[in-house]
Amino acid sequence: MGDTTARTPAANPGVDWAALAKESVLTALVVLGLSVYMIGLKAEDVTGGLAIITRYDSVAIVTVLAFLLRAALVLVRSGVYLPVILVCGALAVAMTGLLGAWWATGEEMSAYLPFGDPVVNGLLDLMLIALAVRAALRLRASLHGPAKAMTQEEKEAKAARFVKNFSMFAGPALLAFALIYPFLPFVDRFYLDVAVLVMTYVMLGWGLNIVVGLAGLLDLGYVAFYAVGAYSYALLATNFDLGFWVCLPFAGVMAASFGLLLGFPVLRLRGDYLAIVTLGFGEIIRVILLNWYQFTNGPDGISGIPKPTFFGLPLVRRAADGGETFHQFFNMQYSTTDRIVFLYYVILILAMVTNLFTMRIRKLPIGRAWEALREDEIACRSLGINPTNTKLTAFAIGAMFAGFAGSFFATRQGFISPESFTFIESAVILAVVVLGGMGSQIGVVVAAVILIGLPEIFRDLQQYRMLAFGGAMVLIMLWRPAGLLAFREPTIRLWKGGGKPEPGNEKAAAEAGP
Amino acid sequence: MEYFVQQLINGLTLGAIYGLIAIGYTMVYGIIGMINFAHGEIFMIGAFTSLLTFLVLGAAGISWVPLALFLALAITMLLTPIYGWTLERVAYRPLRGSPRLAALITAIGMSIFLQNYVQLLQGARNKPMQPIIRGGFELMREGDFVVLLSYLQIFIILLTVGLMIVFTLIIHRTALGRAQRACEQDRGMAALVGINVDRTISLTFVMGAALASVAGFIFLINYGVIDFFIGFLAGIKAFTAAVLGGIGSLPGAMLGGFLIGLIEAFWSGYFTVEYKDVAAFGILVLVLIFRPTGLLGKPDIEKV
Amino acid sequence: MSDTATAPLLAVDHLTMRFGGLVAIDDVSFVAADRQITAIIGPNGAGKTTVFNCLTGFYQPTEGRLTLTHPRKGPFLLERMDGYRIPQEADVARTFQNIRLFSQMTVLENLIVAQHNRLMRASAFTLAGLVGLSRYTSAEKKAVEKARYWLDKVNLTDRADWDAGHLPYGAQRRLEIARAMCIDPVLLCLDEPAAGLNPRESHDLNRLLLSIRDEEGIGLLLIEHDMNVVMEISDHIVVLDYGRKISDGTPAEVRADPAVIRAYLGEEEDEELPPAVAEDLAAEKTHPERPGGEGA
Incomplete structure (x- = not known):
């Protein structure tokens, strides 16, 4: 398990072989300890109980690899670049070739590779490439001499500028892309479905961003409001025969009321206490949905939830009551993708409403008070801001958007059950917000595409999907602890451009005195 | 009355598991102020390690129960903490000093990762195991209803109480415990007076993982069936227990664990099994509303 | 400087604050006038910040009454108000x-x-x-x-x-x-505004505070360790020690009060006293051990 902290290249490229041996052996021992049971043994189901099977070859390979990779890492650290680049590079090329051949021909190549599984081999390949690239970058930096090498602060400033520019221009570009997306040539039904899913999470992320990003309230039970919205719509639609657009506001109001109901007693709690209580609340809602059979139909869920209509025109082949349908009205050929395109635009509009609302409310007193509350609750109180009410509004508004998203989810799926509203959903939505960069609207989009879109597209790798998902969450956070696109645009400026001093990403050198 | 005693015994057994896991949460929270969401998975890995050890022992023909129990416990307590150590080293240490939410997200990420890692390597199916300790005392009887105190439950409660005593001694009597308490109060100052803070934090994770692995061992021998997902609910309940008892407080974690266990047992016994989680969380909310820092937590006077 | 006919803006009556067994403030009463700068001074742990926290609603006083007479809105009993309502309604x-x-x-x-x-x-x-x-x-x-x-x-x-x-x-x-x-406060409470400032900055601070008093016409309540600031701008000084009020008066009166000098000699920071006075009393008994302060 590697030491990921970056160190400055050693001035003197002498290799401390004793340290190398020590570190590598330790790493190998740890990996041996980790793998000797979990990888080395497997409890295999056999008739009448469990039998043990052993996989000690894998343990041996993993341990040796850990030793070698750690040693290579230490070598890079102590300034030995070329051999590492050559060896790792050569191995990486070889592995990539073999894996490519395996993939292209479908012929089993595992005889030449350390592991039997292509994905695990691919992972090793990636590690080799990363090592070679790291060594190459270090080599380049050392050739340019220390003068050229950027300091950590310069790097950060550069990254901040990039994020700022990206955030400014990516918004309109992404919106334009989103608008024409269904008509792009490569977009088939599958990609549309993925986009609808991603967009749902974007909306949820934007909604949660109000609570977590702006108001700084750690909500681990956001999915509860999503569930309330979904069930509100589903129950209204199936019991009272109401349409989507009629129920949508009601679902939002229901979710917001639940937000108030929960928020009122618990928002006095600070930080992690709030987190665990909201988590508990999420679980309570799920358990109730699961067990209140008469009302929610329990684990069987609710099915036959109607689809939304386009201003009263249903998107079906033939209207149930002999009425007019969408394609008849517009005189088009009926196509099942139409419905998905329509759903896509519905969620796009819902998400954009969430986004515009957030952007607008940030510039209003309540929005500024949320951010101030996130920064310092005590200072807020000293300025006469009522913390409880302010938090409650954030909580309720965030919940309301979750309610909207929930009713969309219900109408899209046509079927809902408590299984869709587990804690992992809350965690995923929170991850979208935090990975994107707290409070960053565009960050939510990028994170949702990475966390939701990519795993959907790589559904073939079924069994590794969630493993990679968890791993990616960890790696992205380690790489950018503040989130991918952490950038905050001030809500108001005194100097609207012009020659006046810009706010510093740079720290003020020294105060000249008043 | 008989029914009450039976639920009491069941609740204490369950509470032992929660309490042991809760200690890990509360210690980590005390020392670095983060919710180690992956702690439940450490418990699950502990349960799997125990299961694999029992299988290996079975295959090796070691069938004398006390020896098997001892070896399984020892190996579990030896191997599982490596996961706790690695977890801290890989996922949390690089983020010290970063926004707190970052560490929370890596913790959730690690939790998802470890669940799927075990699922991938050990399979998704339930793993059943034959009971190891059988029999027990008949405490009392009323008509057909027999209150049974099994040897297993005696073993579990003795083991838990013993571990908690040893653990309390470690915290209060050893240099490690002192270092730990110092880091809890002020990490910067602890470093200044020569305490190796990194090592202390690592050891905290190791100790927490060792206790969680015992909880996993107990879970296995008590319920006889495990899967890769058991860590989630147990982890959340244990965290609830830690908060209920007052997070950061070790006696609080134990008390909270037993309380949550008892609440669940009695709720299931007298009301409905389905809503036992609702009861546990509901009581947590009530306690926090009236005592915002938990039962044994220090009341924190707001520093202005 | 001060006008003798100024109305009492804030009246602190028999304020007591206990944390468990620790008495942080013990029966303190004083008055802060409108359009004046009132300074609260005292050694570390004397309870100055606790007074502030009671005034601004962060702590609920154990006993006592805090009356703010708002020039336009009338009296407010601060000890009965929620923290955020004190700035919102009473304009503190x-x-x-x-x-x-x-x-x-x-x-x-x-x-x-x-x-x-x-x-x-x-x-x-x-x-x-x-x-x-x-x-x-x-x-x-x-x-x-x-x-x-x-x-x-x-x-x-x-x-x-x-x-x-x-x-x-x-x-x-x-x-x-x-x-x-x-x-738009009628009373501005400043908790050590000069802490960490260099002499020039602290000089500018004095000017700022005086201009707030004179131009905005509001009362100021000030906790300060920097005696230059305190003596220069205060109209009225209240001295706390161990949570008790030991002196109360104009800067000149307080400076001459033997109780104040005694209290300050227990402190290691001798520059907080005019050196001449400090020397006079250097031989006097040192302060008894204090029972752990509230950390002002």
Whole structure:
């Protein structure tokens, strides 16, 4: 398990072989300890109980690899670049070739590779490439001499500028892309479905961003409001025969009321206490949905939830009551993708409403008070801001958007059950917000595409999907602890451009005195 | 009355598991102020390690129960903490000093990762195991209803109480415990007076993982069936227990664990099994509303 | 300097604050007049910040009464009000010993947030603001003007769009005062505003505080360790030690009070006393061990 902290290249490229041996052996021992049971043994189901099977070859390979990779890492650290680049590079090329051949021909190549599984081999390949690239970058930096090498602060400033520019221009570009997306040539039904899913999470992320990003309230039970919205719509639609657009506001109001109901007693709690209580609340809602059979139909869920209509025109082949349908009205050929395109635009509009609302409310007193509350609750109180009410509004508004998203989810799926509203959903939505960069609207989009879109597209790798998902969450956070696109645009400026001093990403050198 | 005693015994057994896991949460929270969401998975890995050890022992023909129990416990307590150590080293240490939410997200990420890692390597199916300790005392009887105190439950409660005593001694009597308490109060100052803070934090994770692995061992021998997902609910309940008892407080974690266990047992016994989680969380909310820092937590006077 | 006929703005009567067994403030009474600077001084742990925290609603006093006589709105019993309502309704503002700015928000935003309640009403609790009614836009413009006024006063106009956290220390202290003034207080409580300032900055601070008193016409309550600041600008000084009031009067009276001198000799910081007096009493008995302060 590697030491990921970056160190400055050693001035003197002498290799401390004793340290190398020590570190590598330790790493190998740890990996041996980790793998000797979990990888080395497997409890295999056999008739009448469990039998043990052993996989000690894998343990041996993993341990040796850990030793070698750690040693290579230490070598890079102590300034030995070329051999590492050559060896790792050569191995990486070889592995990539073999894996490519395996993939292209479908012929089993595992005889030449350390592991039997292509994905695990691919992972090793990636590690080799990363090592070679790291060594190459270090080599380049050392050739340019220390003068050229950027300091950590310069790097950060550069990254901040990039994020700022990206955030400014990516918004309109992404919106334009989103608008024409269904008509792009490569977009088939599958990609549309993925986009609808991603967009749902974007909306949820934007909604949660109000609570977590702006108001700084750690909500681990956001999915509860999503569930309330979904069930509100589903129950209204199936019991009272109401349409989507009629129920949508009601679902939002229901979710917001639940937000108030929960928020009122618990928002006095600070930080992690709030987190665990909201988590508990999420679980309570799920358990109730699961067990209140008469009302929610329990684990069987609710099915036959109607689809939304386009201003009263249903998107079906033939209207149930002999009425007019969408394609008849517009005189088009009926196509099942139409419905998905329509759903896509519905969620796009819902998400954009969430986004515009957030952007607008940030510039209003309540929005500024949320951010101030996130920064310092005590200072807020000293300025006469009522913390409880302010938090409650954030909580309720965030919940309301979750309610909207929930009713969309219900109408899209046509079927809902408590299984869709587990804690992992809350965690995923929170991850979208935090990975994107707290409070960053565009960050939510990028994170949702990475966390939701990519795993959907790589559904073939079924069994590794969630493993990679968890791993990616960890790696992205380690790489950018503040989130991918952490950038905050001030809500108001005194100097609207012009020659006046810009706010510093740079720290003020020294105060000249008043 | 008989029914009450039976639920009491069941609740204490369950509470032992929660309490042991809760200690890990509360210690980590005390020392670095983060919710180690992956702690439940450490418990699950502990349960799997125990299961694999029992299988290996079975295959090796070691069938004398006390020896098997001892070896399984020892190996579990030896191997599982490596996961706790690695977890801290890989996922949390690089983020010290970063926004707190970052560490929370890596913790959730690690939790998802470890669940799927075990699922991938050990399979998704339930793993059943034959009971190891059988029999027990008949405490009392009323008509057909027999209150049974099994040897297993005696073993579990003795083991838990013993571990908690040893653990309390470690915290209060050893240099490690002192270092730990110092880091809890002020990490910067602890470093200044020569305490190796990194090592202390690592050891905290190791100790927490060792206790969680015992909880996993107990879970296995008590319920006889495990899967890769058991860590989630147990982890959340244990965290609830830690908060209920007052997070950061070790006696609080134990008390909270037993309380949550008892609440669940009695709720299931007298009301409905389905809503036992609702009861546990509901009581947590009530306690926090009236005592915002938990039962044994220090009341924190707001520093202005 | 002081006008003898000034009305009492704040009356503290028999204030007592206990934390468990620890008595942080023990039966303290004093009066702060309108349009005057009242300083509370005392050794570390004397209970000064605790007095502030009681006044501004962060602590609920164990006993005693805190009456604020608002020049326009009439009397308020501060000890009965929720923390946030004291600035909101009774118009009492405060700053903090460890500066508490909204550090990731800009300087200007800090000052706008301080005008939250007025803007909330103008935005009809967000509804009017959402649809962009002119009532709100003009209210926001006025808020910016007020912010601008205070930015000019504390010399931060150029840096209005900086993140507050990026300001140097002295500027952060000034910003915090400006922010407190943006709520239009009738009483401004300053918790060690000169801490960490260099002599020049602390000189400027004196001027700022005097101008707040004279131009805004409000009362100031000041906790300060820097005796230069205290003696120079205070109209009235209250001395606390061990949570008790040991002296109360004009700077000259307090300076001459033997009880004050005795209290200060227990401290290691001898520069807090005029050296001549300190020498006089150097031989006197040192202070008994204190039972752990509240950490002022």
